[in-house]
Amino acid sequence: MEVRQFAEQVLYSQEVDVKLRPVNTDFTDELPGEPVRVSEPARTDALKFAARRSAPGMPKPGAFKDPAKRALAHHILANHELQALEVMAFVLLLFPALPCDFRIGLAKVMQDEQRHTRMHIERAAHLGLVFGSVPVNSYIWEKVQEIESVLDYLATLPLLFEERNLDHSLEFAAMFEAVGDERSAALMRVIHRDEIHHVAFGIEWLRRFKPVDASDWETFCRHLKWPLRPVKAKGDFFQYEARKLAGLDDDFISRVRDAQDDLP
Numbered sequence: 163m164e165v166r167q168f169a170e171q172v173l174y175s176q177e178v179d180v181k182l183r184p185v186n187t188d189f190t191d192e193l194p195g196e197p198v199r200v201s202e203p204a205r206t207d208a209l210k211f212a213a214r215r216s217a218p219g220m221p222k223p224g225a226f227k228d229p230a231k232r233a234l235a236h237h238i239l240a241n242h243e244l245q246a247l248e249v250m251a252f253v254l255l256l257f258p259a260l261p262c263d264f265r266i267g268l269a270k271v272m273q274d275e276q277r278h279t280r281m282h283i284e285r286a287a288h289l290g291l292v293f294g295s296v297p298v299n300s301y302i303w304e305k306v307q308e309i310e311s312v313l314d315y316l317a318t319l320p321l322l323f324e325e326r327n328l329d330h331s332l333e334f335a336a337m338f339e340a341v342g343d344e345r346s347a348a349l350m351r352v353i354h355r356d357e358i359h360h361v362a363f364g365i366e367w368l369r370r371f372k373p374v375d376a377s378d379w380e381t382f383c384r385h386l387k388w389p390l391r392p393v394k395a396k397g398d399f400f401q402y403e404a405r406k407l408a409g410l411d412d413d414f415i416s417r418v419r420d421a422q423d424d425l426p
């Protein structure tokens with residue numbers, strides 16, 4: 163399948179089943195086309211991005227005993243995964259001139275995001291919540307709208323959102339485990355393992371695209387758009403080892419670990 167065709171299928175199809183349809187892994191990139199900046203992904207009415215602050219927030223850890231709250235957590239996470247998938251498709255349409263290796267590699271990451279979305283949708287449904295039955299936010303999609311270069315993308319999605327998810331995925335695994343929901347916990351651990359590869363993809367390509375005299379860290383910081391900042395690249399329980407496995411170097415990892423907001 164052509165990479166562009168896959169990206170168009172994800173962004174221009176309204177139906178989730180089509181967005182998430184498994185595709186042949188033999189991608190080609192012979193017809194990348196002209197750059198297109200898509201302002202919003204096609205979605206069914208039920209899954210259209212809700213107005214700011216109108217989508218329900220993530221349930222607190224203490225609420226996870228209630229299956230309905232766990233279902234809501236999966237519903238919110240399914241929408242995060244779907245946005246990651248759509249953002250990657252957005253990047254493929256916006257930057258057709260990037261090397262084939264990068265574009266095909268990104269299409270392969272998208273197959274993981276399709277799988278992650280499906281797993282959360284299935285788990286939410288099992289716990290009683292059909293995907294699209296509560297409003298969903300556009301947080302991740304919005305945050306990439308300002309990107310102008312592939313380095314902006316790499317700093318924002320793989321090295322901030324996906325890096326942070328190295329922590330969050332295991333935090334959720336622990337919250338599900340604490341209430342005896344082993345299946346949901348196992349799902350989060352699968353996502354954690356995949357996310358290590360996605361962060362690795364991000365840092366490998368950041369090194370290939372960055373100026374030779376700039377460090378990984380300088381490049382990362384330079385390409386983040388406020389209010390995104392290094393402190394946002396981590397969760398509550400810092401996973402040093404997962405970052406090492408992803409190929410981040412000690413300097414980068416410790417700078418993320420030590421990042422703080424300079425609030426008075």
Ligand SMILES: [Fe+2]
Pocket residue numbers: 243246274275278353
């Ligand atoms: Fe994912």
Ligand SMILES: [Fe+2]
Pocket residue numbers: 246275324356357360
């Ligand atoms: Fe990912």
